[in-house]
Amino acid sequence: MERIVKNRIELKFLSRGDNVALARIAVASLASQMELTLNDLEEIKVATSEAVSNAIIHGYQNDTDRVVKLTGILYEGLLEIEISDDGVGIKDISEALRPAFSTDPERMGLGFVFMQSFMDEVEVDSEVGRGTNVILRKHIGGGTEKRAVS
Amino acid sequence: MSLRLHSKNKTLVVRVEGELDLVSAQQFRETVDRAFQEIDGQNLIIDLAKVTFIDSSGLGVILGRYRIIIAKKGVVVLCGVNKTVQRILELSGLFSLLAVCAEEREAWKIIEERAYRGA
Numbered sequence: 001m002e003r004i005v006k007n008r009i010e011l012k013f014l015s016r017g018d019n020v021a022l023a024r025i026a027v028a029s030l031a032s033q034m035e036l037t038l039n040d041l042e043e044i045k046v047a048t049s050e051a052v053s054n055a056i057i058h059g060y061q062n063d064t065d066r067v068v069k070l071t072g073i074l075y076e077g078l079l080e081i082e083i084s085d086d087g088v089g090i091k092d093i094s095e096a097l098r099p100a101f102s103t104d105p106e107r108m109g110l111g112f113v114f115m116q117s118f119m120d121e122v123e124v125d126s127e128v129g130r131g132t133n134v135i136l137r138k139h140i141g142g143g144t145e146k147r148a149v150s
Numbered sequence: 151m152s153l154r155l156h157s158k159n160k161t162l163v164v165r166v167e168g169e170l171d172l173v174s175a176q177q178f179r180e181t182v183d184r185a186f187q188e189i190d191g192q193n194l195i196i197d198l199a200k201v202t203f204i205d206s207s208g209l210g211v212i213l214g215r216y217r218i219i220i221a222k223k224g225v226v227v228l229c230g231v232n233k234t235v236q237r238i239l240e241l242s243g244l245f246s247l248l249a250v251c252a253e254e255r256e257a258w259k260i261i262e263e264r265a266y267r268g269a
Contacts, residue, residue, distance in 0.1 A: 017173035017176070018173055020171050020173065021169060021173070024203075042234055046205050046238065049171055049172075049205040049207075050205055050206055053172045053205065053206075109206075110242055111206050114205065114206055114238070117241055
């Protein structure tokens with residue numbers, strides 16, 4: 001059954017560190033149109049932050065002139081966030097998904113662990129030299145939509 | 151993010167306010183490392199009570215300081231850990247690695263005890 005789209009956002013931004021906050025605020029603001037707990041909102045923010053940080057640091061190797069794409073779709077009872085880059089790609093996805101795998105000693109290699117812990121589904125699709133696409137899904141409390149009071 | 155720093159003897163206290171992510175982690179690293187060098191630091195207290203957001207970049211910078219300081223036989227204590235930060239710390243395994251307490255004065259006690267034991 002096709003899900004009904006309640007809302008949708010698309011963002012394209014430069015691969016600058018400052019835009020990590022922009023991305024998570026936009027996603028949190030979309031997510032908060034649904035009935036969810038503060039805890040859920042925090043988790044969604046962390047997962048988004050991790051995916052966008054990965055695109056900048058790993059996908060684009062800190063090149064600040066590239067473009068990260070983010071799509072957020074609010075379905076009845078489901079939030080879906082897609083983050084993609086046209087960067088270097090991941091050679092071995094299963095290795096990248098393992099905890100404590102990091103190419104940098106100052107980083108914890110926990111990006112994917114946090115995404116997997118905080119979201120219900122994480123899909124990673126990547127091709128070396130072509131880029132990486134990450135889809136994060138979170139089911140939200142039985143599809144009850146927050147109603148505006150006027 | 152803003153940082154407030156002060157020091158006593160060879161212990162640097164860093165009070166973090168705001169969001170600790172990719173960008174602010176870099177500021178944190180530069181500011182803290184410089185201040186630590188200036189005082190020829192031994193121990194570090196990080197007060198996270200006013201942190202509103204932290205992700206793996208934020209944890210990474212804390213872990214990085216921990217690795218440097220532990221190699222110099224110093225102590226790193228985290229205090230003011232709120233719920234948001236605590237869950238992330240637990241998931242990362244840092245919670246069991248670092249000394250964690252509620253308030254800064256307890257952090258000072260931990261450092262004094264370790265110094266006493268080490269003497």
